Amino acid sequence: MDNVIEKKDRIVISVDAMGGDHGVSVIVDGLQKASLRHQNLEFLIHGNKNHILEHLEKKPKLHAISTIVNCRTTIEMEEKPSVAIRNGKDSSMWSALAELSNGKANIAVSCGNTGALMAMAMLQLRKAPGINRPAIAVLWPARNSRGFNIVLDAGADIKADADDLLQYALMGVAYARDGFDIQKPKVGLLNVGTEIHKGRNELHEASLNIAANQQSNGFEFVGYLEGSDIPSGKADVIVTDGFTGNVALKTGEGTASLIRELLKESLSQSIASRLGAILSISSLKQLNKKIDPRNVNGGIFLGLNGIVIKSHGGADAIGVAAAINLAHQLEILGFSRKLTSKFNRYS
């Protein structure tokens, strides 16, 4: 019943329009796509007013549900987080987070510099009670009916000790349950082998701690997983430190794009294979959708007092729309409210 009422309510998303690799137009196109799908969205769009207006004026319906917040500067992709915090208070990124922090928006979305976004989010939203290191959770294409698994940390921090890994497990479980309705999530810990003696000391300690928490927190710990298990049905939530998670994520993306390119080349090699490709086109398109990282775009920052979604820097309109769709779903399910109360329970 809750959901029905909430669906009527408006959901305000605070969007950093300047962050992506492809400029404002792609962001506006993405907002347009998402707004056609969901009736109750409103946008606070942060960035250079003239640039945003130029694209927004062509889309009167989107324009009508959007408010532009003019910002003088943009955080560059290469900017160090410490520098961004010091000099970036008049940036679109800072402004997008400020509207979340002051309660005018439900969720913030940015395609910008991940490190700067996390640093600014920690400063403005503060860590949730009981959380030491916030984490970035990503949705990873997987071989299950849902089509994805949750992996964290995908790069919020370059290290994690045993306690951090336990917190990641608990945050991942909350995300799986309250964001995607997975009632008893299976949790795995990423390692170099599944045997109990494998890997680093902090992993041994973390595995004991996570196992000890499974009953009281309503999840199942499936033990160590290897990289090849990430897209499998063995776990719903895969826990790792941010260095390993980031490398794994990008390695998976690189492998998928290598195969996509090789497939395209192979199918254009001969007349027979070109004809074959035409006959298979709808199946191949479906496949492409399943393995296209744009469709599961949206890393989420967990462990803060508020939900920030980091869209891929290179996201196109489909990718931006996917991030907005994720934001919408999380609000519909009341995820941020539930998550905050969960953290309070853990602490």
Next chain:
Amino acid sequence: MDNVIEKKDRIVISVDAMGGDHGVSVIVDGLQKASLRHQNLEFLIHGNKNHILEHLEKKPKLHAISTIVNCRTTIEMEEKPSVAIRNGKDSSMWSALAELSNGKANIAVSCGNTGALMAMAMLQLRKAPGINRPAIAVLWPARNSRGFNIVLDAGADIKADADDLLQYALMGVAYARDGFDIQKPKVGLLNVGTEIHKGRNELHEASLNIAANQQSNGFEFVGYLEGSDIPSGKADVIVTDGFTGNVALKTGEGTASLIRELLKESLSQSIASRLGAILSISSLKQLNKKIDPRNVNGGIFLGLNGIVIKSHGGADAIGVAAAINLAHQLEILGFSRKLTSKFNRYS
């Protein structure tokens, strides 16, 4: 001229026949495949004599170039390296390495437990002069004319400091040059971003050390790479610690096999796509060959006084043959002799 003479010489490969997931028959089938391709191979096959004979007797030509070394025990895949060393002196793995160590074989190959194999190899062959941590180098399918890049460490050790990473770079360069004739290898260091401030401290230190060695050692350091760059043309040699390398490798394999399965499913979905798949079959087979990890099977242990090739535990006959082919190529190029002299120069 050197190569011509060596081609006439026999190359003796010491094979642990008991290690793989699929038993002796797959190993013998792999040796058969490789022996049909190369005329100058001889095998020392270590394991249960009756099991080996059972399969070898069906292949008289292979039998004629093989000597069986009967071994009473097998190292299990889950065995801890420390236990394997203590109790495994009468195992096929130990025996295969002993024949390399005593000079009766040119190269040793095993599909068995990686940790045990490395521990035994270190004990029997000893580290090469100047080497602190040996590494496992793997060939990674890549988008270049060669079809692969070299990645190390893929899991010999779970940690590496800045000095170790420099040694990995130098070993990788020697492998690229003397094993694959890449005259001026490009070397990259795996990190979570390409910006100079990204990642852990040991990576910052290692990047300075590697850069300082590029001129004197005839390679080009291209700086930090991300996971998505591993299959790219940006580098020939990608350096990382064994934990990260192992997770990345298995993540890449998992992604590739997910996509292969989804592709197969997609193409059998409708009559049109099934017909399309038939028309495209030769192109798809070619693609499969390019992305099939079996065709680049064979991790090599670098940094020891002798060359050990670790074949994938799950390798089938094609995979085993690929590992033997790699061993053959390395001997033809005189890799192990050159490599040992290289290490002496570094030390």
